[in-house]
Amino acid sequence: MTHPILTATSLMDEALKAVADTNPAFMPTADKGEALKELARIESRVAELRMRILADAADLAADTGARDAAGWFADATHTRFEDARADLRLAAALERRWQSLGAAVREGRVNTAQSRVIVRALDALPDEVPQDVLGAAEAALIDHAARFAPKQLAHIGRHVLTVVAPDLVDEAEGRRLAALEAEARRRTRLTLRRLGNGTTRISGVLPDAVATRLATYLEAHANPRRDLDLAADDTVGADALAHLPYPRRLGEAFCQLLERLDPKRLPVHGGDATTLIITIPFATLKAELGAAEILGAGTIPSDPDADACAGEAITAAQARRLACNAQLIPAVLGGDSEILDLGRSQRLFTAAQRRALLLRDRTCRAERCDIPGTWAEAHHWIPWLEGGLTDLDDGVLLCAHHHHRVHDPAHCVERLPNGDVRFARRT
8 A cells, every 4th residue: 555645745746747848937927926935835845744754764774774864865866965964953853842843844834944943043042941931932933934034033033032031031141142252262263374475364263242342443443534554555545545445454454453552551571561673784774775674573383385484574664664663662783772781780681681682582592492582581590699690691581491491400501602502401
């Protein structure tokens, strides 16, 4: 005896054959609209029947060795495996948990696209929501499906508790937002990588609140009505700013934002407020053409295919412009400098001395250590308590690891002619 479902599929097939050669061009306008709505409803009901069978087709996978029913279906019908898995997940949800929704899809009151949105909204509700409230939320979304498309239903679904259980909203929403914020912090990342063509790619994932704050700051600088100083391209005037592509405007705004930060409000970094040091020979500084270097650039990794030094050099003109900015320190080689030697008048190295040590050492001076000097600590070769001087000749930059090791009696320390420090375990 033929199964009723197979009988129904046979009848549907015969019905479709009967209209296979019918030209819809000659249908009255009203009939076209009615036919399209009915076909969409029937198509959704057929899809629900197919998914209902799929949910109970584990025996097919077992007989053929497929991973699951979705795998068997995708192979047998030559469809996308991802679509089959999505259908299987939806079918399982409608059969095992959201049965009222499944009945609505079966009856043609909710289409499959709407049902996917409703299932996502219901599954996203907090675990502690009572069962009766879940049932009310399911019923409310089924009712809304008669009037709203999937996009609007998704928005309603995010706030369905406000309608069916307003007393639970504040507590549940607070927990949901706290979980989202914790997850956002866990996912927060920022990477900088030299591309070797004078630019650095910045990629990151930020919490929404932080990203919104950054966007607000950038918009303030990217506003085309502002008289921005476009440092990267001085041929572009303020009047032309409005015609620049939006990503370019945000990039220029980011450069402006960094240059206008107040260094006095930044954290201490390497014994000094966060500061860049520009090194340039005095003769080059006066010349129209020439090159300078920014210390600290080596902390940014380079693309494997890029020049390792790319991005560290700047023009003399750029150096002159940056030297006008208070948070950028010009170290003019051959020119006047700050007082760097304090003798016994002070125990700790000053900010000026730290900058000089960074200018000289660049990195931790332990042999084969490349920890940036901005992350290193200033070490007295002769301890201050033993009469050592707080002078450059008595100072060296060492990372935290090697600074601890230099005070470890289990190791001996040797100063090499090139200024590096070599460690060896005592025997």
